[in-house]
Amino acid sequence: MSRGLDTQALLRLMAWLSPAFPIGGFAWSGGLERAVFDRLLTNAAGLKDWLSAILGHGALWNDAVLFAEAWRQSANEAMLKEAAELGLALAGSAERFTETLSLGKAFVAAASAWPDAVLERLPPDVPFPVAVGAVAAAHDVPAEKALAAYLHAAVSQSVSAGIRLGVAGQTEGVAILADLEDLIAETAERAAQTTLADLGGAAVQAEIASLRHETQHSRLFRS
Template sequence: MSTTTAIRTTTDAGLLRTLWLASPALPVGGFSYSEGLETAIDAGLAKDEAGVANWLIDQLQLGQARSDLAVMAEAVGAWRAHDLDRVRALNHWVLNTRETSELRLQTEQMGRSLLAWAQALGEHGEAVRAALTQAGLNPPTWPLAAACAAAQGEASVREALIGLAFGWAENMVQAAIKAVPLGQGMGQRLLARLVGEIPAAVDEAIARGTDDQRQAFTPMLAILSARHETQYSRLFRS
């Protein structure tokens, strides 16, 4: 195999793993959560395309970029360095920054589901399964489990985070299409808006990838998530 072919094969593998993790077909249950969006719609804060766009962009910039994506940025490196003490500390941080029971149950369920996905893949998921098992995360949260899967590929941290952020955006747009409801055309415009915001959000996440720069402070999301637990009619688990 030539050097050029080897480089191309490695690059392709990293890209394909990133696309795989971002796919809505990944059986981790992300489609069943709206992360407060359903209650924001019910409260009239995100009742149309413009309102949903503003809500989701805020969640991307103020929530994902400063919290989960920032954790993932550091966690990918920790997994690749086999720094299990750091992995456990990051997982502990995630568990202790979920502000409602729904948000905590979501990150736990999706983390466990990714481990089950790796186990179901057999030899193709062995590296992920072995790493998560060795770390002894109880339970593995979604950011740490997703970072573990991303770390097994050749993609850069930035590429991995862009893929995971896109997966989040696609799930949120699908939630909006069902809950507002919006048409497919509006949904695609929403996704285009979020795609335009993702690179800057990922750059901020990487810059915040240390304990003293991360934060989990989204009070309106916490309030709406708590309200969702007793919302009269709902489609989603959060």
């Protein structure tokens, strides 16, 4: 997993994880909206702590482990199907299930602009990290670099959601991204060496927030 990242692979990675890539990631908050509604988060410092917990112990950590597995198994259709089924089974709420499945399907559809046999090996119902991991491997993007980009994009989306929800300003949001750089890099490096045995989380408040969002009537986000 130590291959270099050439210019073409870098450009593809930037495109796939760009906010402009047509997967609709801006519509989801992963329970963050409910956490703000319940005043678990009230400022930028709280948002940073929340994201740190998700990276190290929550849904983003499990996403990273699934991503790494899909990267390793990109040529194995049976193993990709198993990873996809496991990823969907691990969704802690109906909204989390819909979020990762919706993003995964949309990613595969959009990634077809770069034709590759891996798109045929992926199952129809594929969670987002499995889709991105498999496609990244098929296009020779190193695992650790792809993981870092994936996690940074996810954190950036959450920061953007936090700004829209009023718990941080744009300058504070940029500062959060800067402060979390080392943690993102460390998490990517660690996740690149994992197996499925490393799946697991302890971000209980975040999982509860995701569940509670399902009954929230006034909302900006779908999760």
